[in-house]
Amino acid sequence: MSPSLILTLHALLFLLLFSVCLFGFIIIRRLVLERSQALFRRVYGQIEKDVLEAIYRLDPDFSLAVARKHKGRASVLTQVLLDFGDNIVGDGRDQLRIIFNHSVKDHCLRRLESRRTAKRLQGIRLFIIFFDPSENAFLFRLLDDKPIIKLAVITALSRFPSAETLSYIFTAFEKDTGFTVQSYFNVMFSLGDRIEQPVKTCMMRPLPVDKLGLFVELIGAIPLRNLAEEVVALAGHPDKEIRIRVARTLGKLLIPEAADTLVRLASDEAWEVKAQAVKSLGKLKNMGALDILTKSLFSPFWYVRYNAGHGLAEMGEEGLRRLRKVARQEEDKYARDMSEMVLDDLICPGEAA
């Protein structure tokens, strides 16, 4: 036999063996998974029954007994606690906490030390649910972990907003870069008006545009009306993105005093800022803005015309009267068509852009 023939034969045998093993692995994995899932479901059912009884009885001794009974089934118990923990509040959660503290807490702590991100994440998730503020220090150590772990810790901390935890959250936010920055928005949003002071303090310091923009957006989303002045002060910011967000946020804050700023922004050099400003002016329903909205209907930019049209429609009878007037004129067919479309839209409404 020639060497090439021997080589090919060996390659064929190797590939064949590999394929058969792979096929066997897929089948065996399926069978094992199906079996373990059936077992998991059975054990889950037993634990679920006991946990439900503990929540019903509200007896710490019974909860303790449940914890001891199922301590050896840590992974299933962890799953049950994760599933129940998110949905049970009040006294029931206290019973869950007893079960957690006396069964899987050590297991969970070991998970937090694990080298595998997924295990650390699951550990943190449980900590988020059954978080004890006295363990703050333990979680603070994890703030130097990977961004995803850090974010999970921040989320845990946000459940117990003390001055100390807020300070940690905002310090982490200022230091952090990359994709998690956006995620802080959700954490801070969930804290509501508690973050008013830290946001104000942060905004006094020089911040990169993405973080500043996020704060402006946050002020509108919560909304934090006491920080309207800080937002108005950014109306002249050189970055277009910030000005767009200022215009949007002022529309959400619905503060009549912001009308002048919005009127100014409605004449901004960037059409995106104009479009957002006229939309917000419509929401404010400030009659003083009728002229600028009517003028904006003649803008060369579709979005400005569209938002101006809808802004006028929101102004009530006078706004509608102006829309009808523009719809009747023939000098600017773009303004006419947009007015007709907005009037038509009022009959056949869509969602505002």
Added chain:
Amino acid sequence: MSDMLQLLLHAFNILILAYFFLINAFYLLFIVLSLFGLFRHRELTRYVSFKEVFRLPLVKPISIIAPAHDEEKTIVESVRALLSLEYPVFEVIVVNDGSSDGTLDKLIRSFELERSRWVFRKVVAHQPVKGIYKSRAYPKLVVVDKVNGKKADALNAGLNISRYPLFCAVDSDSLLEKDALLKMVRPFLEDPDKTVAAGGIIRLANGCTVKGGQVLEVRLPRNTLARFQIIEYFRAFLGGRIGLGMLKSMLIVSGAFGLFRKDVALQCGGYRTGTIGEDMDLIVRMRRHLHNMKRPYEIRFIPDPICWTEAPETLRTLSRQRNRWHRGLLDTLLYNKVMLFNPRYGITGLFAMPFYFVFEMLGPFIELLGYIIFAVCIALGLLNHWFAVLFFLVAVVLGTLLSLLSLLLGEYSSERYPRLQDVLILTLYSLFENILYRQWLTFVRVIAFFDFYRGKEEWGAMHKKGFAQAG
């Protein structure tokens, strides 16, 4: 003369062997990378509830653009599925691209549409719009009736009419899973500045039970061709695109389901109407444009948002589809040939484009040449018969192994088929796929090459059964 012929055949043999080893090495590399990518994605999303995305105040609204041409059998079900998607703010723009059947009438009747005085910006060119329809009952729905201009033209019309900063291009004969948009939008929330496009998994609905625009039960189809295509899709999406995505070399976001940033698509001039491979063409031009502008960007492949589509079940329809795909690939690569081996375009110019050029575009030719030379060598007695048989078997088993590895990836993702016997059937099909089916596809793609040079621009009618009857 005989020596010359032998030398030539020997050189060809080496070329073909090198091609064979290289392409399989790349596919193996992609599968290994995909496995890592899949594990990483699973780890990161295991504890994330996508329902939470629904509540986020910063979530960006999406315009779903669904071009439709002669789709009366599936259009109503598809639009209902699109309207029932779970996402905070979205609009559905169905573009009836000059259908000659009852597509528009069915839409008007089913969704109580009324003609609207909708005005829009004509940022990108397209064939004239005959009318825009809206519905009192379904305020999210906009139907555009326009003169036929093919899919890219219809998508351009949809782009002009859309109002939101992200747009999702979908085939109107496809079904999106309810949470597909929530999953797909994730990279746009995590990194809104860099992410410009994202693609998801396409699966075949043939054989599955579909009700109310949703796949209720996942089953294998009875049709042989559809089963072969299931293995191909597994390889392409799980084995290929995740791996290519990890190498930042993904050049295609499927036209059946892709999410894009509208401003970037418009900066590139929207879809190029002269091409039939509009999905790949847009991604390549986006990459070209962003590289030229020196703007950092990401095009992501997300392995879990699922779009279901119907696979062709006859040789004739399948050959038309593959012919079109290959002509689209040729057109895109040649149109953007300036990027080939060009270091200015980074990994796209130095790896992605050359990979598609050599292995996807020229691949069928090299493969066909391989079969011919193989036959010639055997006929001339230049090749040991045993070697020929063994080499053919190596090729078949290697092909099967790659398919099995893709099935393994499916096992680790949510894309697996539930019954154990399905794995057995798919394994058998992945073995037989390498005999005749693969060779036939090579032939179809070679024909596509000549069709392209003859200037054929036909889309090729795709006769579909509709989801209820498929399988």
